[in-house]
Amino acid sequence: MGLVVQKYGGSSVADAEGIKRVAKRIVEAKKNGHQVVVVVSAMGDTTDELIDLAGQVSPMPAGREFDMLLTAGERISMALLAMAIKNLGHEAQSFTGSQAGVITDSAHNKARIIDVTPGRIQQSLDAGNIAIVAGFQGVSQDKKDITTLGRGGSDTTAVALAAALDAEVCEIYTDVDGVFTADPRVVKKARKIDWISFEDMLELASSGSKVLLHRCVEYARRYNIPIHVRSSFSGLRGTWVSNEPQGDEPMEQAIISGVAHDTSEAKITVVGVPDKPGEAATIFRAIADADINIDMVVQNVSAASTGLTDISFTLPKTEGAKAVEALEKTKSRVGFDSLRYDDQIAKISLVGAGMKTNPGVTATFFEALSNAGVNIELISTSEIRISVVTRADDVNEAVRAVHTAFGLDSETDEAVVYGGTGR
Template sequence: MPTLVMKFGGTSVANIDRIHRAAKRVAVEVAKGYDVIVIVSAMSGKTNELVGWVNETSPLYDAREYDAVVASGENVTAGLMALRLQEMDIPARSWQGWQVPVLTTSAHSSARIEDIPSENITRKFGEGMKVAVVAGFQGLSPEGRITTLGRGGSDTTAVAFAAAFGAERCDIYTDVDGVYTTDPRICDKARKLDKIAFEEMLELASLGAKVLQTRSVELAMRYKVRLRVLSSFEEQSDEAGTLVCDEEEIMENNVVSGVAYSRDEAKMTLISVADRPGIAGKIFVPLAEAGVNVDMIVQNISEDGRTDMTFSCPVDQVIRAKKALEEAHARGDINFSELVTDDGVCKVSVVGIGMRSHTGVAAKMFEALAAEGVNIKVISTSEIKVSVLIDRKYMELAVQALHDAFELEKVA
């Protein structure tokens, strides 16, 4: 039988009624002749509750026990979903990560999947099981301990299962009905995309779009897993949602496919750094070791052997970044006259594979922002994206202006 993977996020299984609704969707696919692997998240809000209990019990917790507690939310959902399917006379069985097994690294709370042997579930399908309900977000370390994959890890679990079992498709059910040209809460002209290329989705996810976890898109692109993003709360058709697929499957596309934003960014500048070979490493290695996620980097023209170095990072990592840089300064690894921080900025980006073959995208972007009086602080580009750092107060205005400038409400 062909295999289909269906993943239901926390809002899609938030209560018993929603689990029943999700089970009905699974039943439709079983009736079509699929063997179905269902990946479930914890009920909405449950993971936060479990994390809160861990922090309340032990602020300096053992990460292994943290995973043991936090993974339990998915176990509950998997059991309830399997029970509901059984009530509908569909042969179903719940599976925890260690039972599959989902083999991961030992990095508790941020483990990475290394392998998913298919033998156990495949054998059960052969014995008549029609649905395997798998607890997402969790796995088994080489030491035999429960691990978790980090927030959004159920998306990654779903894609990994689709790759391991050669699934026809991986359907991600969530609280939105697809991938939009931008956030419809900000721009009422935002349009749902029928298809989007893996590379575009990866850029949008990494730049702030919350529809899919970045790691899941990376995995889908590597193993050519066709993803479909759907709403759990709307009637479905075979053309519903947004298909994330190979570029070759998309006949025609706009030059720019979407506008993404990341609200909580900070800009940090080291004033008057020595301009010499190796200085960038002396700055950014300590930041990496401190777990600071550096994004955009700009170095000014050198004057009298000194230069300024500017970079962006998430605003909640500023304190960590300051500490790392000040310690490097105290050791004499780097020397600067001042560290200037601006924590009132955001990042706005335009993304599209059409940029590879069209010129003038950056120029149009900059003109549109200038027309609205929005000053650009930092610019970063890649083959299919242009990102700018601007004052946070202009974020919504910038998103709307760029959406209009590139006429994203129109179909190519």
């Protein structure tokens, strides 16, 4: 019986009852003979309330102080969780990110972990304690200032600690029973995935699946830490994410791991771009200089009659206005005709390492969309993923049609969503 890192999100510890329920689950793991390190997020809406307070005193809160403020949230949840565990007769100590040795760079609000030196955690474990660690936060290497890790920070804290402590597994507790073959809110017959490879999970995370963030999975893959995504409400076996299948029964890799969708992106089409070297480079340099991340990029052959082509790409809706402004400034240099901005799109992605060796996946995918009357606007592929852009209105029907076409539907409606969404 080795060391287990467990991470609980904000929805699992939203109130005193939640904290007590989680405390019982942690004590179970300890009773089963494990050393237990727990990473916890801020309670429920605490972070949003703190952000709201900051907005009331300053329209542009500064990075260092904003991080100082937000980290109060985990301080509250971790102390309460340690108290609840002690009340069950077990020893527990809580640690801030700084005390736990989570060393980061100085990029406030979105710091990257540089190193983890969990000496105090190890001592606390060796003394028989359950160690509770604040997720989402660290301390900067140069200035010793408090930092936060940004979106998905608590999951990353958990995986980083699991790696530094050589844990058997990093258990990510959430409000669903695991990773599903599609979003259970859209596809009632979505199936829970028992095991998925790091690669497929990375593609799903990039394609709109919100259970695990790309950053956390990437960290786990680099250090080969198995992740077990499961519900803090049901206690059922969830989804294992690792290099090789794990668990009691051997599992054969599915051809298709799942269908992801994403409605957070917009599409920009640059119309009438002269088809000559350097034009695309000018366009995307302008986008990069505006610090905007883009996703899909599609350019088709130019019409022979005009020598003009159209270039389309997708990007987060939140960056749309900034991108259009940046492109308008290049108009005279590039000499394109016009810009089309469209935020009524959805991206649907089919992910699975099996598609490399199974011909016909693309054909089945497109036929399913066609039969459902869904028009494809853009196509982009990687080795283990096919993504299309459709109208936003079509997304739910499209996802369901594809899910059914690849035989992913379960016999029953097994997916349950238990609570809200954590950080």
